[in-house]
Amino acid sequence: MNLTQRQQWLLLAAVAAVGLLVADRFVLTPLARSWKERSERIVQLRARVHQGRLLLDREASLRARWQNMLANLLPAEPSQAEARLLGAVERWAAVSQVTVTSVRPQWRRAADEAPVLECRVDASGSLAALTRLLYEMERDALAVKVDQLELTARDDTGSQLALGLQVSALVSNAVPRMARR
CATH class of the missing domain: 1.10.287 (Helix Hairpins)
Incomplete structure (x- = not known):
């Protein structure tokens, strides 16, 4: 080719x-x-x-903050934990000048979760007093979290309000041993 x-x-x-x-x-x-x-x-x-x-x-400041959080967890003993949480609720109520009508602590223990102390708090007062209560709860060193919040008017003008809170608090034995360094 x-x-x-x-x-x-x-x-x-x-x-x-x-x-x-x-x-x-x-x-x-x-x-x-x-x-x-x-x-x-x-x-x-x-x-x-x-x-x-x-x-x-930021390691030093983060570790210091973590140690502060660990120090402010509720004690593992149920009666001590309840007493500390109830004392905190009384303190918040006194500072914010609200009327606490009921406080019902209850333990929640799931098989796969750490024990948590839940507390139902019913309070009443003015809007300013109730917001101050929430502020005091947030500002406090105690490890609490607001799970539910219900706000209703108790009168026609709305000057008196009722507040229903579901608060949960961490218990010290819920933290793994390795995290406590």
Whole structure:
């Protein structure tokens, strides 16, 4: 088979085009994708390293805050925990000048969860007094969380309000031993 010079050039160009197509599909495109993925991964890792350095810089203050939280958990003894929570409710009520009509503590113990002391608090007062009660609860060092809040008017003008709170408090034995370093 005798090919003319033009046919040889065309054959060479066709083989080169097929070679470039194969190189693009199986070499260049995967390499470019790999390079892009690697670059994105490097950006993510640098961000995580930066975040880790920031945490290390704040380690002392975070540990001090954690120790403060551990110190303000309720004691493991149920009667002591209830007494401490009831004392805190009385303190918050006295500062905020609300009338507490009932306080009902109740223990919640699930098989897979740590014990939690829940407390239903019913109080009444003006809007300013009730907001001050919530502020005092939030500001207090005791580890409590408001789970439910119900606010209803007790009169036609709305000057006297009734507040129903479901509060839960953490108990000290709920914290794993390793976290207490």
